[in-house]
Amino acid sequence: MHQAVEGAQVGPVDFTFRPGLDVIRGEDLPGVFCAVLSGHIHRAQTLRHDLKGHKLPVAVLYPGSVERTAFAEQKEEKGYLTMLLTPGKQPFAQLEDVRFHKLPARPMITIDFVLDHQTEEKIVGELTSRLNALDPESVVRIRLLGEGSAQTWHIFSAGNLRSLAPTTMNVEIVNFPNSFRKNQGENM
Structure with a gap:
């Protein structure tokens, strides 16, 4: 049953x-x-x-x-x-x-990622480094903390995250800061 x-x-x-x-x-x-x-x-x-x-x-x-x-x-x-x-x-x-x-089961990892108005270059570098340090089979959720800028929200789009992570990794964002929501509305 x-x-x-x-x-x-x-x-x-x-x-x-x-x-x-x-x-x-x-x-x-x-x-x-x-x-x-x-x-x-x-x-x-x-x-x-x-x-x-x-x-x-x-x-x-x-x-x-x-x-x-x-x-x-x-x-x-x-x-x-x-x-x-x-x-x-x-x-x-x-x-x-x-x-x-x-x-064997895929590891599930939570990454707390602090934005605090970092530059796009710094965010991409840190995010890529942290994702590549994990088992490539991982299921990853990223919790965004702090405030980002309108210029950096696109880094966390599904397409961009797929390009930064190994192809075998699943990555999701579990929360977007208010600053992203205000600037992008329903596009998130």
């Missing part, structure tokens, strides 16, 4: 899904299977108990995503699960073992 089950956790602060309209209660899981395989939750985890500590009728396995898709997953390992099923108590088989197999 592709659904949140109570007790599943996500994000850097371990948000826990609780029973609700879009969350399956543990007690509603069918006990006739040896495992429920699910997507939707990007962190790998195996649920065996509900939020009250009661054993679930069936284990819920989330392999998680194989690639980081958001900065909330920045520190999570990515991989896949294998299961060992044996003839047993459930109608057809019993879940004997679950193992997580780690996959």
Whole structure:
């Protein structure tokens, strides 16, 4: 299935899904299977108990995503699960073992970049240097701090950032200073 089950956790602060309209209660899981395989939750985890500590009728396995898709997953390992099923108590088989197999994941990096009315030449030089010092497979978000000028806003356009970074790197800007917004309006 592709659904949140109570007790599943996500994000850097371990948000826990609780029973609700879009969350399956543990007690509603069918006990006739040896495992429920699910997507939707990007962190790998195996649920065996509900939020009250009661054993679930069936284990819920989330392999998680194989690639980081958001900065909330920045520190999570990515991989896949294998299961060992044996003839047993459930109608057809019993879940004997679950193992997580780690996959390499692209590093996610945040760069705080201070503008403070630097010249175009200085900004391009520092930005290029900082991007080239990173793993070329990185997913990078740049937080612009301070104030820039109307003459330098174009440095942070998507096309220009692609030209400054390695071709395998993803780069995004997460905030533009007010000085850029005032000077360029909706062009950002």
